[in-house]
Amino acid sequence: MQRATSKGILERLRDNGVVLGGEGYVFELERRGYIKAGPYVPEVVLDFPEAVKELHREYLRAGCEVMVALTYYAHREKLKDVGRENDLELMNRQAVRLANEVAREGDALVAGNICNTWAYDPQNVSESSKVVRGMYEEQLGWAVEEGIDFVIAETNDYLGEALIGLEVIKQLGLPAMVTLATVQPDKTRDGYxxxxxxxxxxxxxxxxxxxxxxxxxxxxxxxxxxxxxTVPGYVAAQPVPYKTHEGALTFESLQLENGARAFPLGLEPFLHNRFEMADFARRARALGINYIGICCGGSPHYVRAMAEALGRTPAASKYSPAMDLHPMLGAQVEEKDKVFLGDWKD
Structure with missing residues (x-):
């Protein structure tokens, strides 16, 4: 079933131009000690549901308009890695319930979520597609029964797998947001x-x-x-908050000073600050991007900065920085710092 909200995702995009999203739940909950790095399976949904609700609530207060059900990697292929495939249905249903509970505290949407399965094989499309379709159908079937507004199918390495997810979503009669992963320089893993x-x-x-x-x-x-x-319709951008560059296009390719790979546990030296992510939000809006968000590495303080950069005043803005009240800085804040701290709110 679809939830009753004041406006659905397509109405918000039509009327407001930009919807602010926010993800990165898995990385943030790993940092907080609730998810194991490596498998990155969201067992926290069942083991510590209050931790999930609190993170949803922090994103909501920061200005996020979409509570994404934490079902990323909550599919059969990944749950086998941690011996919890018998928890598949309960985990998926619980994730949507938690997102709904917090969404009702504001006027937020709830998004069902599917992702790359690691089961799609471009060398055996016929058989692997059946497996992928079955995984998506069961996940989204439970999500629809619990109540969602639309579906985000994300981190798709293969266009073929993304199209399967899209077909399942449309069969359910829900709006579909489908985004691609960009691990390779310019093409999907199946060559598009x-x-x-x-x-x-x-x-x-x-x-x-x-x-x-x-x-x-x-x-x-x-x-x-x-x-x-190129695309006439709505476009989404949810980058990671890391300083990638021409020599390292993705956060998986960033290297520490000793040459070691930073991904996924040594990425802190490459994090953008809140002002830089606010600048991203402004630049994305100027390009005409409609769904602006953040992915792995995201955190509520980034979302608040991005919301304020888009001209919004979420609940968490009550506690936005006021450096003129700092006991050590106060009136001594240099002019260049005032500009730096002030411009990102414009």
Whole structure:
């Protein structure tokens, strides 16, 4: 069933131009000690539901308009890794219930969530597609029964897998947001240019298309600009908050000073600050991006900065920085710092 909210995702996009999303639940809950790095399976949904609700609530207060059910990697393929495949239905249902509970505290939407399955095989499309379809159908079947507004199918490495997810979503009669992972320089793992792949998804009925994860703002924005110029409909951008660059297009390829790979546990030196993520939100809006968010590495303080950069005043803005009241700085805050701290709210 669909939830009763004042406006659905497509109405909000039509009326407001921009919807602010926010993800990165798995990374943030791992940092808080509730998810095991490596498998990154959201056992926390069952083991510590209050931790999930609190993170949803922090995102809501920060200005996030969408509570994404924490079902990323809550599919059969990944649950086998931690011996919890028997918890599959309960975990998926509980995740949607938690998202709904917090969404009702504000006027937020609830998104069902499916992702890359690691089961799709472009060398054996016929058989692997059946497996993938079955995984998506059971996850989204439970989500619909618990109540969602739309579905985010994300981090798709293969266009073929993304199209399967899209077909299942449309069969359920729900709005579909489908975003691609961008691990490779310019093409999906099954050989489609990212811009072309987004156009194909839109042509097949995806209501919102775009990119999520892998790339930080610096290496995602040039690609998303091309997508915006090609796709006539709604476009989404949810980068990771890490300083990727031409020499390291993705956060998986970032290296520490000693040459070791930073991903996934040594990424802190590459984190953007809140002002830089606010700047991303402004730049994305200027490009005409409609769904602006954040992915792995995201945190509520980033969402608040992005919301304020978009001209919004969420509940958490009550506690936004006021450096003139700092006991050590106060009136001594230098002019350049005032500009730095002030511009990002414009």
């Amino acid at each position: 240019d990212y811009v072309e792949a987004c156009k194909i998804l839109a042509d097949h009925g995806a209501d919102i298309v775009g990119l999520n994860c892998d790339r930080g703002p610096a290496t995602m924005l040039p690609l998303i600009e091309k997508i915006r110029a």
